[in-house]
Amino acid sequence: MKSIASSITETLKREGIDIDKQIEVDCVKCGEPAGSVAQGFQHSIHCQKCVDKYEHDRRIEDTKAWWTKFCPALYRETDLNHPDFKRIYPMVKRYDDYRQNLIFCGSSGTCKTRAMMHRMKLALIAGRSVDVLWADDLDEAIETRKQSQLRERLLSVGVLGIDDFLTSGSAFEHTTKFLKGILDIRIRDQKTTILTTNLKARDIEADSDKFGNSTKADQQRVQAIIRRLRGEFKTIDFDAGIGDGRF
Numbered sequence: 693m694k695s696i697a698s699s700i701t702e703t704l705k706r707e708g709i710d711i712d713k714q715i716e717v718d719c720v721k722c723g724e725p726a727g728s729v730a731q732g733f734q735h736s737i738h739c740q741k742c743v744d745k746y747e748h749d750r751r752i753e754d755t756k757a758w759w760t761k762f763c764p765a766l767y768r769e770t771d772l773n774h775p776d777f778k779r780i781y782p783m784v785k786r787y788d789d790y791r792q793n794l795i796f797c798g799s800s801g802t803c804k805t806r807a808m809m810h811r812m813k814l815a816l817i818a819g820r821s822v823d824v825l826w827a828d829d830l831d832e833a834i835e836t837r838k839q840s841q842l843r844e845r846l847l848s849v850g851v852l853g854i855d856d857f858l859t860s861g862s863a864f865e866h867t868t869k870f871l872k873g874i875l876d877i878r879i880r881d882q883k884t885t886i887l888t889t890n891l892k893a894r895d896i897e898a899d900s901d902k903f904g905n906s907t908k909a910d911q912q913r914v915q916a917i918i919r920r921l922r923g924e925f926k927t928i929d930f931d932a933g934i935g936d937g938r939f
């Protein structure tokens with residue numbers, strides 16, 4: 693019995709096409725030499741450069757469409773020449789490795805979130821998957837007990853931004869539990885996280901005992917978070933203008 697492949701080969705041969713014969717072809721798009729292919733396939737050959745360009749253009753288009761949906765309007769366009777941004781961004785840019793975990797620390801209105809979103813955009817263009825945890829999302833997930841869905845979403849991406857770290861309105865204990873879990877797993881999996889916060893470690897410690905009734909477990913969790921942040925993250929202090937600050 694004849695195989696399907698050999699009967700196709702015979703049919704083509706009857707039509708004057710010998711697919712065992714390799715012929716040199718030019719790219720149908722740009723006309724540059726595109727290597728050799730089996731006879732019969734020469735009409736659809738693109739050179740590697742044209743294939744790469746097509747893939748690249750398509751990725752940019754997909755990225756643009758996704759970003760427009762994903763990024764809040766306020767941060768969608770960043771004026772790279774804005775004085776505040778120009779003052780801050782060189783400190784961020786020093787960390788040109790997208791795997792670097794970063795803390796953008798400073799009072800509100802210092803472009804922290806804008807800088808984070810700009811960094812996310814560059815990571816996205818470089819082909820990483822990105823997501824952002826907004827404080828409202830976390831509050832809502834805690835209120836509706838949907839933490840596990842949110843957790844899954846936040847653990848899956850290559851680069852995660854967490855806006856207003858630990859300033860969520862929800863009960864401190866729930867928030868610290870959730871965020872400690874996210875940080876631990878992302879650090880273990882060597883995935884990048886970028887935080888914005890207007891708190892320093894001492895503020896977080898003070899917050900954790902605001903009502904004087906936090907449990908020992910609470911306090912230990914807060915200490916553990918601070919240790920992770922100090923050990924695994926670089927801090928950029930937006931108030932002091934220090935690119936390698938102390939958290």
Ligand SMILES: [Zn+2]
Nearest residue numbers: 719722739742
């Ligand atoms: Zn070409």
